[in-house]
Amino acid sequence: MELSMVSMDLTLLHCPLCLRPLKPPVYECKGGHLACADCCVERPGNQRQCQKCERGGGFDVRNTAVDAVLSSARVECPHEGCGLYVTYHKLADHLSVCPLAPCKCLVPVCGYEGPPPALSHHITTVHAMPMHRIQYGNALQLQVPLSEPRLLPFAEEDGRAFFLVGGVLDIGAPIAVSVVCIKAGASPLPHYVAKLWANGPPGEPKGRTDAVKVEMEVTCSKDPGDVAVQELTFFTIPPKPLAGAKLVSLHIQIDKLTS
Ligand SMILES: [Zn+2]
Ligand SMILES: [Zn+2]
Numbered sequence: 001m002e003l004s005m006v007s008m009d010l011t012l013l014h015c016p017l018c019l020r021p022l023k024p025p026v027y028e029c030k031g032g033h034l035a036c037a038d039c040c041v042e043r044p045g046n047q048r049q050c051q052k053c054e055r056g057g058g059f060d061v062r063n064t065a066v067d068a069v070l071s072s073a074r075v076e077c078p079h080e081g082c083g084l085y086v087t088y089h090k091l092a093d094h095l096s097v098c099p100l101a102p103c104k105c106l107v108p109v110c111g112y113e114g115p116p117p118a119l120s121h122h123i124t125t126v127h128a129m130p131m132h133r134i135q136y137g138n139a140l141q142l143q144v145p146l147s148e149p150r151l152l153p154f155a156e157e158d159g160r161a162f163f164l165v166g167g168v169l170d171i172g173a174p175i176a177v178s179v180v181c182i183k184a185g186a187s188p189l190p191h192y193v194a195k196l197w198a199n200g201p202p203g204e205p206k207g208r209t210d211a212v213k214v215e216m217e218v219t220c221s222k223d224p225g226d227v228a229v230q231e232l233t234f235f236t237i238p239p240k241p242l243a244g245a246k247l248v249s250l251h252i253q254i255d256k257l258t259s
């Protein structure tokens with residue numbers, strides 16, 4: 001069977017009650033107006049009454065022909081580089097998990113927005129920040145300067161960009177860290193967990209009291225800068241190794257959980 005393209009006014013496939021794309025199963029009134037099944041019953045006081053008909057008829061008849069049209073109407077994801085065709089009434093669901101959904105630049109005043117690959121490029125070129133390479137399950141060592149209240153190194157594998165913000169306000173004060181994955185947030189899987197060690201690489205002999213570890217779930221967000229500030233985790237490094245040091249050595253490891 002040949003695939004043929006049809007051009008049509010997509011608003012014809014919208015429900016007059018929720019104003020969103022009609023979602024099967026679809027019901028119709030005696031005047032031929034359509035509504036999603038969910039919408040017909042979700043209007044308290046106005047249940048199953050058509051507002052377009054003068055006498056307000058009910059949505060009594062299932063329209064399987066329209067259901068079939070809705071199930072076959074596909075549109076291309078509008079995100080640059082995605083190219084996926086999705087059923088029209090499922091487009092909103094896809095947009096919230098699309099790996100190429102535009103994300104905001106981490107630099108607060110910048111205002112740039114782009115799909116994660118373009119954003120990574122933007123960060124390394126426009127802001128001249130190095131993109132550290134990381135492999136899932138392997139620790140990467142980062143030097144966090146004590147003098148700076150915020151630091152923004154990045155890590156990336158399989159095109160996924162992560163963003164760490166860390167800062168120490170004072171000697172002996174807790175370090176504030178936050179790890180955010182730069183991608184649309186609603187995606188169910190994979191999940192990421194970040195582990196951070198201070199003053200000692202992972203695998204150091206057990207019993208080293210100055211190897212401090214924190215573990216945190218990584219939030220995915222299209223606005224990573226905002227999330228990083230909201231979801232800070234604090235951990236305290238014993239003061240001794242900090243004395244006189246200008247840098248804190250942080251080891252970060254990101255684990256990818258697919259189930
Ligand atoms: Zn509806
Ligand atoms: Zn009607």
Ligand SMILES: [Zn+2]
Binds near residue numbers: 099
């Ligand atoms: Zn997409």
Ligand SMILES: [Zn+2]
Binds near residue numbers: 105111112122123
């Ligand atoms: Zn920027």
